[in-house]
Amino acid sequence: MSPRCTRTLVGGATALGIGLFAALPSALSASAATTSGIPTIKVHHALYDVGIHSGLKASATAAFSFTHYTAKVKVGSKTFTYTIVGKNPAIKTSNPASTINAEIVPLVMKFSNGDTWDPTKKDSCDSGASALSRVQNSPIVKSTTFKFGGTNVGNVQATNAFQRAEFWKFAKPGGINPKFGVALKFKTLKPVTINVPNADAAEANINCGNKLLGAAEINWLDNHLQKVVIPSLKSQGVGPSNFPIFLLHNFVEYITTTSNCCVLGYHNAFSTTGGQTYGLSMYDNSKAFAGSFDISALSHEVGEWQNDPSTVNPTPAWGHIGQVSGCQRNLEVGDPLSGTTFKVKLGGFTYHPQEMAFFSWFYRQKPSLGVNGWYSDQGKFRTPAKPCS
Numbered sequence: 001m002s003p004r005c006t007r008t009l010v011g012g013a014t015a016l017g018i019g020l021f022a023a024l025p026s027a028l029s030a031s032a033a034t035t036s037g038i039p040t041i042k043v044h045h046a047l048y049d050v051g052i053h054s055g056l057k058a059s060a061t062a063a064f065s066f067t068h069y070t071a072k073v074k075v076g077s078k079t080f081t082y083t084i085v086g087k088n089p090a091i092k093t094s095n096p097a098s099t100i101n102a103e104i105v106p107l108v109m110k111f112s113n114g115d116t117w118d119p120t121k122k123d124s125c126d127s128g129a130s131a132l133s134r135v136q137n138s139p140i141v142k143s144t145t146f147k148f149g150g151t152n153v154g155n156v157q158a159t160n161a162f163q164r165a166e167f168w169k170f171a172k173p174g175g176i177n178p179k180f181g182v183a184l185k186f187k188t189l190k191p192v193t194i195n196v197p198n199a200d201a202a203e204a205n206i207n208c209g210n211k212l213l214g215a216a217e218i219n220w221l222d223n224h225l226q227k228v229v230i231p232s233l234k235s236q237g238v239g240p241s242n243f244p245i246f247l248l249h250n251f252v253e254y255i256t257t258t259s260n261c262c263v264l265g266y267h268n269a270f271s272t273t274g275g276q277t278y279g280l281s282m283y284d285n286s287k288a289f290a291g292s293f294d295i296s297a298l299s300h301e302v303g304e305w306q307n308d309p310s311t312v313n314p315t316p317a318w319g320h321i322g323q324v325s326g327c328q329r330n331l332e333v334g335d336p337l338s339g340t341t342f343k344v345k346l347g348g349f350t351y352h353p354q355e356m357a358f359f360s361w362f363y364r365q366k367p368s369l370g371v372n373g374w375y376s377d378q379g380k381f382r383t384p385a386k387p388c389s
Helices: 058-063 131-136 158-166 218-232 296-307
Strands: 068-075 078-085 097-110 144-148 151-156 181-188 192-195 201-205 212-217 243-249 251-254 261-272 274-283 314-321 324-330 344-346 349-351
Touching: 078 296, 078 314, 097 131, 131 181, 131 243, 131 274, 144 158, 144 344, 151 158, 151 181, 158 181, 158 296, 192 218, 212 218, 212 261, 218 243, 218 251, 218 261, 218 274, 243 251, 243 296, 261 296, 274 296
Parallel strands: 097 181, 097 192, 097 243, 212 251, 243 274
Antiparallel strands: 068 078, 144 151, 201 212, 251 261, 261 274, 314 324, 344 349
16 A cells, blocks of 8 residues: 555654644745646645654564664653664663665656756755755765764764764763764765656745745655655665665655645655665755755754654654644654754855754653753753653
8 A cells, every 4th residue: 555644643653743833934825837737835834754654563673674773661651662773872882883874866856847856956046056965065964073062972974963962871971882873874876857747746936036846745756756766776775774865955745735735854664675764855945944944854854764763663642842733652853843953064054954852852761861961952952751642
């Protein structure tokens, strides 16, 4: 069966959460180039991690062939079993660092009217560099020094900095695994062109020259990725042992109808010979979504993949915060802080990774395992998650 998107505003541990973090300017829903027969997106909100059912059961996570560990944590009288990418930081080892192969796969999205969104090309949204080039030179790919609250967590990639800060009790100097971390070894594959059927396409004007914001129906696109695109990349090394990331530029997804828009990114997994994980994210310089800039969606998805590769790591119920308007029960570290970013200057460009919540926040640990005793990497969370009902 192809995956389906569902609003999991109350519960739903087997699906990724969905939520809202910012209303869009009303002008975006008022006009678009509709003479081509492509419908207008009725944009209302920016969404992350829509509820795509992967079909990959939690018991199948042992099939992952990249480095990962499965452990248990007790909250009150209940025990939760989770699987996280990398090595267990709480177990002393001579080599606690992990490196996972990852691929950036630019997606060139084409409509029947000729409208095209190509992350490998410069455009009026950024005449200085293409979206692909910005990502390749970003702190998602390149290492730089990260200091959270004045504490140096290392010269590493942004999501590695988060992972080290999340388990700082073990990763700090003097901890049992001071070299702990999860690094991604990136390579960029050739662009993949996707011709979007009219029935699954939509677009709207954006405040970026005469450019458009493009969109595809998410169920159609995710099914196409699983059934067509990912198998076609096998000859280039893509498989269950690594993490392909599909890169879009100012191109989003809508859920079933154009009035239910817009998804900026998600990560997912499905059963093959082993569990294939993957992510999809828009590089955003559309100026359309409050709280979304350049790599913020990408950092959200990579961070969540590291902490919840199967999408079903269970947690106590939490919610009514960030993009989650109801209750959610999984270890999706980006969702509680969607739209909250910080600045990292690298190569003369200022990037905006997203702040994310720590393991200790979800599992209500006191004190926190995290850097500075915090519950998120920039310190917005200073106490654990509140129970949700």
